[in-house]
Amino acid sequence: MKIGTKNFDFTNKTYVMGILNATPDSFSDGGKWNQTDAALRHTEQMIQEGAHIIDVGGESTRPGHLQISEQEEIDRTIPIIEKIRQNFDIPISIDTYKSTVAKAALAAGADLINDIHGLKYDADLAGLIAQTGVSCCLMHNRIDVRPYDHFMEELLADLKETIALAKQAGIADGQIILDPGIGFAKTYENNLEAMRSLEQMHRLGYPVLLGVSRKSVIGLSLDLPVGERLEGTLVTTVFAVMKRCAFVRVHDVRENVRAIRMAEAILYGNQTFAAGELSMGCIQLL
Numbered sequence: 001m002k003i004g005t006k007n008f009d010f011t012n013k014t015y016v017m018g019i020l021n022a023t024p025d026s027f028s029d030g031g032k033w034n035q036t037d038a039a040l041r042h043t044e045q046m047i048q049e050g051a052h053i054i055d056v057g058g059e060s061t062r063p064g065h066l067q068i069s070e071q072e073e074i075d076r077t078i079p080i081i082e083k084i085r086q087n088f089d090i091p092i093s094i095d096t097y098k099s100t101v102a103k104a105a106l107a108a109g110a111d112l113i114n115d116i117h118g119l120k121y122d123a124d125l126a127g128l129i130a131q132t133g134v135s136c137c138l139m140h141n142r143i144d145v146r147p148y149d150h151f152m153e154e155l156l157a158d159l160k161e162t163i164a165l166a167k168q169a170g171i172a173d174g175q176i177i178l179d180p181g182i183g184f185a186k187t188y189e190n191n192l193e194a195m196r197s198l199e200q201m202h203r204l205g206y207p208v209l210l211g212v213s214r215k216s217v218i219g220l221s222l223d224l225p226v227g228e229r230l231e232g233t234l235v236t237t238v239f240a241v242m243k244r245c246a247f248v249r250v251h252d253v254r255e256n257v258r259a260i261r262m263a264e265a266i267l268y269g270n271q272t273f274a275a276g277e278l279s280m281g282c283i284q285l286l
Contacts, residue, residue, distance in 0.1 A: 001174060001207060001246075003053065003135045004091035004111035010207050010246040012268045014237075014260050017093065017249040018043075018051035019213065022076045023060045039080045040087060047090055050257035053112065054088075055249060056081055056105075057095030061116055061184075070100045077101070078108045085109030093137070099124035106132055116184065117141050118162035119169075126169035133175065137209050137247075138162050140181035151190050152197050155180065159204060177246065179209045183216060191217040195236065198243035207246035212236040214251055230255060238263045 001008045008015060020039055043054055058076035059068050077094065084092055085108065093112040094105035099122045102113045111134060118138040119126045129136045140159050148154050159178055166176060180194045180201060201208045212218065218232035219225065230252055237248045237256045241263040250256045 001135065001177075005089070006052070006091050008052070008207075008246070010244075012264065014241045014245055014264070015052040015247050016050060016253055016257055016260065017053040017055050017209065017211075017247050018046035018049075018253045019249060019251050020046070020054050020056045020080070021060070022056060022058050022080050036079050036083055040083050043084050043088060043090075046253045047088060049254035051090070051253045053091045053093050053247070054084060055093040055095050055114055056084070056110070057114075058101070059096070061095075070098050073098065073101045074104045078104055081105055081108040081110055097121045097125065099128050102128055106134060111135065112137065115139065116181070117143065118159065118181075119165040120162065126165050126171060129166075129175065130170035133172075135175050135177065136166075136171065137177040137179055138166065139179035139184065142185035145185045148190065151193055152200055155194065156200060156204065159201075163204065163206075173206070176206045177209050178204060178206045179211060182210070182212045188217060188220050191215075192221075195239060195243075198240070198245065202244065208244075209247040209249060210236065210240040210243075210245045211249035213249060213256075234259045241267065 020043060022039060046054060056077050058073040073096065081092055081094065091111040092109060093114045094102055094110040095114045096102050096105065097115045097117040102125060113125070113129055113134060114137045115125060116139045118141060120143065140155055142158065163176070178201060180198065182191050182194060186194065195212070198208065198210065213233045214226050214229045218229045222229070222232050224232070233250060233252065234255060237250065237259050240248050241260055248256060
């Protein structure tokens with residue numbers, strides 16, 4: 001898969017998407033990176049630590065979040081995307097489910113649309129993705145939250161609906177990444193089952209992204225606040241490698257890159273993230 005100018009080979013490799021929240025109220029790091037200079041410094045740090053994609057978000061999607069206007073989301077994200085594009089050679093993802101925001105982000109230099117509603121919120125988003133040929137990550141979610149009778153069967157059925165929307169719009173298979181949506185429209189038990197059953201996602205035929213970094217499923221499992229969930233996150237990242245996920249979306253890039261390298265060394269007998277192997281600034285971590 002090509003994202004921006006970079007090629008991603010998912011054979012025995014898991015890549016890291018670094019989270020850059022340009023928001024005042026995200027559950028973990030709200031307000032830290034919503035100024036352009038701070039966002040650029042953090043982007044540079046994540047690249048040096050081994051990030052392969054930077055995911056820029058302007059609206060918090062934490063439980064109980066308040067939706068903001070499209071213009072406010074654009075005002076938060078576009079200056080940062082423009083500066084990242086000017087200063088760094090790395091694929092940029094825009095974390096939005098709104099076609100107007102996505103269009104502005106693509107014009108500013110974004111390479112991937114990360115849609116938490118899997119094309120089911122904004123009817124114009126699928127057409128934009130098809131027209132531009134940009135890559136997309138389509139997440140499982142439900143706007144009308146309701147209990148599941150057969151959780152994994154329904155999750156896969158929901159994602160098949162998303163894929164059908166993509167195909168109807170003309171989005172090519174090579175543009176699509178799928179995300180099981182840990183923490184979205186799911187109970188604690190549902191979240192654990194989704195991770196435990198990740199291999200079933202591969203039946204759909206697309207690369208899989210797992211995003212569990214610092215989320216409440218870790219806090220509930222370990223009875224820990226947001227700031228103490230690194231170890232739990234690392235376990236989910238190693239699990240993602242074992243389940244052959246293409247990407248993990250994380251806050252703590254350095255530690256997760258190390259965990260991936262170690263897991264891949266054990267599983268495949270090599271160091272797939274050795275210094276200099278990738279062209280996106282991955283450094284050797286000793």
